[in-house]
Amino acid sequence: MNVILALLRRELGGYFKSMIGYVVxxxxxxxFGFSFVDMLGKLNGVPQDAPVTEQFYATxxxxxxxxxxxxxxxxxxxxxxxxxxxxxxxxxxxxxxWQVVLAKFGGTLAFFTxxxxxxxxxxxxxxxxxxxxxxxxxxxxxxxxFGILLIGSLYMAMGCFASALTxxxxxxxxxxxxxxxxxxxxxxxxxxLSPSESGWGALLDHISVMRHLADFSRGIVDTRQVVxxxxxTAFFLYMTQRVVExxxxx
Amino acid sequence: MDEFPSHSFxxxxxxxxxxxxxxxxxxxxxxxxxVNYLAAxxxxxxxxxxxxxxxxxxxxxQILQNLTNQVRVTVLFDxxxxxxxHVDAMLQGYRSQSPKITLDVVDYSLAPxxxxxxxxxxxxxxxxxxxxxxxxxxxxxxxxxxxxxVYDADINSMLQGGSRQVRRSAFRGEALFTSAIVTxxxxxxxxxxxxxxxxxHDPRSSDQNGYRKFIDLLAQRNVTVEPLTLGSERExxxxxxxxxxxxxxxxxxxxxxxxxxxxxxxxGGRLLALMxxxxxxxxxxxxxFLARWGIAVRPSVVADRQQTTGGSxxxxxxxxxxxxxNPLAHGHHKVQLLLPRVVGKIPEKFMPxxxxxxxxxxxxxxxxxxxxxxxxxxxxxxxxxxxxGQRIPMAAAAEKGGLAxxxxxxxxxxxxxxxxxxCFGNQLIESASNRDFAGLAVNWLLDRQQFLAIGxxxxxxYTLRLTPAQLTKMRWLFLAVLPGSILxxxxxxxxxxxx
Numbered sequence: 001m002n003v004i005l006a007l008l009r010r011e012l013g014g015y016f017k018s019m020i021g022y023v024v025x026x027x028x029x030x031x032f033g034f035s036f037v038d039m040l041g042k043l044n045g046v047p048q049d050a051p052v053t054e055q056f057y058a059t060x061x062x063x064x065x066x067x068x069x070x071x072x073x074x075x076x077x078x079x080x081x082x083x084x085x086x087x088x089x090x091x092x093x094x095x096x097x098w099q100v101v102l103a104k105f106g107g108t109l110a111f112f113t114x115x116x117x118x119x120x121x122x123x124x125x126x127x128x129x130x131x132x133x134x135x136x137x138x139x140x141x142x143x144x145x146f147g148i149l150l151i152g153s154l155y156m157a158m159g160c161f162a163s164a165l166t167x168x169x170x171x172x173x174x175x176x177x178x179x180x181x182x183x184x185x186x187x188x189x190x191x192x193l194s195p196s197e198s199g200w201g202a203l204l205d206h207i208s209v210m211r212h213l214a215d216f217s218r219g220i221v222d223t224r225q226v227v228x229x230x231x232x233t234a235f236f237l238y239m240t241q242r243v244v245e246x247x248x249x250x
Numbered sequence: 251m252d253e254f255p256s257h258s259f260x261x262x263x264x265x266x267x268x269x270x271x272x273x274x275x276x277x278x279x280x281x282x283x284x285v286n287y288l289a290a291x292x293x294x295x296x297x298x299x300x301x302x303x304x305x306x307x308x309x310x311x312q313i314l315q316n317l318t319n320q321v322r323v324t325v326l327f328d329x330x331x332x333x334x335x336h337v338d339a340m341l342q343g344y345r346s347q348s349p350k351i352t353l354d355v356v357d358y359s360l361a362p363x364x365x366x367x368x369x370x371x372x373x374x375x376x377x378x379x380x381x382x383x384x385x386x387x388x389x390x391x392x393x394x395x396x397x398x399x400v401y402d403a404d405i406n407s408m409l410q411g412g413s414r415q416v417r418r419s420a421f422r423g424e425a426l427f428t429s430a431i432v433t434x435x436x437x438x439x440x441x442x443x444x445x446x447x448x449x450x451h452d453p454r455s456s457d458q459n460g461y462r463k464f465i466d467l468l469a470q471r472n473v474t475v476e477p478l479t480l481g482s483e484r485e486x487x488x489x490x491x492x493x494x495x496x497x498x499x500x501x502x503x504x505x506x507x508x509x510x511x512x513x514x515x516x517x518g519g520r521l522l523a524l525m526x527x528x529x530x531x532x533x534x535x536x537x538x539f540l541a542r543w544g545i546a547v548r549p550s551v552v553a554d555r556q557q558t559t560g561g562s563x564x565x566x567x568x569x570x571x572x573x574x575x576n577p578l579a580h581g582h583h584k585v586q587l588l589l590p591r592v593v594g595k596i597p598e599k600f601m602p603x604x605x606x607x608x609x610x611x612x613x614x615x616x617x618x619x620x621x622x623x624x625x626x627x628x629x630x631x632x633x634x635x636x637x638x639g640q641r642i643p644m645a646a647a648a649e650k651g652g653l654a655x656x657x658x659x660x661x662x663x664x665x666x667x668x669x670x671x672x673c674f675g676n677q678l679i680e681s682a683s684n685r686d687f688a689g690l691a692v693n694w695l696l697d698r699q700q701f702l703a704i705g706x707x708x709x710x711x712y713t714l715r716l717t718p719a720q721l722t723k724m725r726w727l728f729l730a731v732l733p734g735s736i737l738x739x740x741x742x743x744x745x746x747x748x749x
Binding site for chain 2: 016017018019021022023025026027029030032033034036037040041043044045046047048049050051052054058118121122125126129130132134135137139140142143191192194195196197206214215218219220221222223224227228231232234235238239242246
């Protein structure tokens, strides 16, 4: 466990020792700000059945931020080490493959959480200015962040897998982006299919990240969705571990 | 991809390891799919909202757990429409509670092809949207968005000509959805009796004043409509009759018919009585009968110079505060009546003991006028008895709680009385929002006591009221201060590390 924590600290430190971590957080914060300013302008004075916070997650902004930040965070985890030559040093150290994979995944997920944390600040600012406590229901907000964390864990695991496949950060980012967009497009596709009429429709409905986030943002936690994210994250981490391990027999 | 220039393994061995990895990955995938399958079969949904917005009532849970027939629920809604979020979240909860429920959510703006298929399957019109369809076997039931809301209106302000703002205060989806599931899955078809023999509109006629379209509207609500005569001693109202319709009776009802109607209502029956101008010179007996239920049908017709298309009709845009008309008021809809009679509340002092709760439904504008002098089939204003320059009621609804031990199986007695019967005829039912008015009246009348126990869920309306100064301040905070401060922090760290 200590080994994983040490590796995790090393991973997380990697983001903040250079400008990259700050630039990513700052860029994401700007996008949050831009989306809220746009939404507030449109919704000001118009009665709504759902709080502005719930509506934010249904906008294109949220998905743009998620789809872009995930590759930016994960592209370096394995690919950078391979291209700079520190990968060999790491893998010859007395650490297991799983420890490396879990530490790198943990580091990316921790940074992903840090990137999304300022969103909470934005919500408090909106609550402060509107003066309506109902705008920010703490339990619903907790449910929403739990959902973001679950979705983030899947996207981070996919990113780690993509980064483990190559030594080029650009290719890793592209692969990660492709996987993320594929999942998003499948969610969009589920709109056009009936889950009760075809198995394909039922499958797409089950994996629809947009539908899942709609539930989380309403304050609903559904075990089907939790199980989907945990199992799919586990699958991509397993695949990452296999890719890392493959250096021994390739 | 990755390259490691190691060739310590022969290619056969490498192939074997690759197969092993592929099989292991496949097995893991199969296990994970099975876990997901089990999770999908036994879902648990936890509602974290502080008001338990999406928690289902014990009655709904009991009905869902005992469901034996497959029920297909189709939500045909614009995902940006008001209430979609509530409808979707609530029905997802229904689905998670019973494997017998299948749910299709179709956003007609995002998936127009699927919307067309659904409209074709259920014989819906192109304008039919924002509704939920429940289907089991051959039974279908529609719940429209107009029925889903409970509104708060500042009636006093409206009566004084002030604000007309109507606010959505609660969501009554659960009562309607549960009711619809029970109706389609248990094939319960409420029986509606249609009284004949006193000059009523012909329920089979396709003429402009026939009631064929109205009967079709009832059939769409899974209702069995049965013609009924009560004149002879032997004829009686069926014990399972839930609603009696009297549409345009213009000759006197027999004493024993009125007696049977009285005992039907005393036992929690429901009555839709549609009066008209043709019975103005006749005493049908309904006038006195309805007075016992707190509703006065006056011997005069109503005109409204400000709200008419041709003089003889009234285009009603003023509504009372009642579930039957609240959706119409909120949507600023109109109802067109033809020479309606005055239908209002009996004054308090003339009310019977243990009076029912009576509410006005439709009003004229402030330019309303009554006409009670009939000459050559035309109504004239009589300065001695008629009134003008006032809001005049033209429809009313009454409700009275059921008598203990007597009305246990029916619940509360309900009546809707409208001063015009032509408004639901084949021609006028398509005018203005007459069809919606008919549907809302029938729905309210057919509401059963068991589902009234499922209360509506309060809706919080969120309105951002930001001043331009606040918006500017937020713009600066969001776009400059917050991202800039993080960037500055990063720059400081970078400078320190460089030093």
